[in-house]
Amino acid sequence: MGEFWTIGGWILTIIISLGGAWATVTARVYEVEKQIELLKMEMANNKEEHKAQKEQSDKQEKIIEEIHSMFNRIDKSLISMSGKLNLKADKKFIT
Numbered sequence: 001m002g003e004f005w006t007i008g009g010w011i012l013t014i015i016i017s018l019g020g021a022w023a024t025v026t027a028r029v030y031e032v033e034k035q036i037e038l039l040k041m042e043m044a045n046n047k048e049e050h051k052a053q054k055e056q057s058d059k060q061e062k063i064i065e066e067i068h069s070m071f072n073r074i075d076k077s078l079i080s081m082s083g084k085l086n087l088k089a090d091k092k093f094i095t
Helices: 002-094
Strands: none
């Protein structure tokens, strides 16, 4: 009868060990799955941030083009005014 309990004890030990190993592997797999999920979320967030930065950059580029266009118009106006003032000064000098 003592041998029966010894064999039963060994079998119980093996079953508990296998159950513990299975639980450990399951927990690690779950952890890895959650980390993969987290990385996917971070990648999606980074894509959104990149998209927002690109849109902001495009807006800034458009504003710079508008300012450059304004500068060119102001420069042309100043040249025109300068020409008109020089013409008036020439007319006063001539007459």
